Amino acid sequence: MSKEPNLKEIERRAYMSYHQDGLLDIFAGLYVLGFGLGIFIDIVWESSPIGLSMPAILIATVLPIWIVAKRKITMPRIGYVNFGIRGSNKIFALFLGLMAAGLGVFFAFTFAAYQGGSRQWLDLIVQNGMLVVGFGTLAVCTLFGYSMGLKRLYAYGLLAVIALVIGHFVGIFFVYILMALGTTVMVTGVALLIGFVRKYPLKGDKAIAK
């Protein structure tokens, strides 16, 4: 007997297949790592232009490289699909959200640092910065993990909150945790990419089409 097709499940599978390549993880990890490096450079060389402009550099470079990588690595292996406006908006929202969150945290800390403790709430955020960032990351990861159907984002969120809470109480430098988290996400992405490339080896287009 014919069964009513579960369109949501089909749409979810089609969408997921586009993010099983690990590219999202590699570039998100790269972004977090670069963001951590930016703060590190800024602290070591005291407000160096490189450190301060790192988030802007990342935004300008990561997204175009991600698009090119998608075209060169993912599309030849699993095919091309146009999800329409709704699907494109999802990807755009993810990147915009992640970058906005990163930038927001960066500027909030920079602003707080230059305020000289004139506002109590800023002092509170700075004093508990790692907890704020940890739970903020968990919220962002949960939100995007749910909307994108990517369960590994929950794991990243949990990892971030655990590392930052431990870091807060043990007293580990925030930047080190940030760089470690970025590296972990990036390495996971590389592992996923290797698996993806092995699972979907390149075939000649003509051989598939005919």
Add this chain to the structure above:
Amino acid sequence: MAQLYVVQSADFLFLQRQTQMTPGNLSAHLSKLEDAGYVEITKEFIDRKPHTALALTKKGRDAFKQYRRDIKQIAERLPE
């Protein structure tokens, strides 16, 4: 039909990966759908490479919607 219904357009390789069908089988299905006017095949260039995009026509979308309605009605009429 369901695969193409949830996207705007897709190519042959994507549909093959999603449906797990053999190229010959999928090709036969698509030919029948194209003959019925349900699927539109467009030749385009992506990164200067020729590319074949497949999309449901309005007639195809309407037919699929009607099919879903029919299946739902049949299911509702079935005894528990």
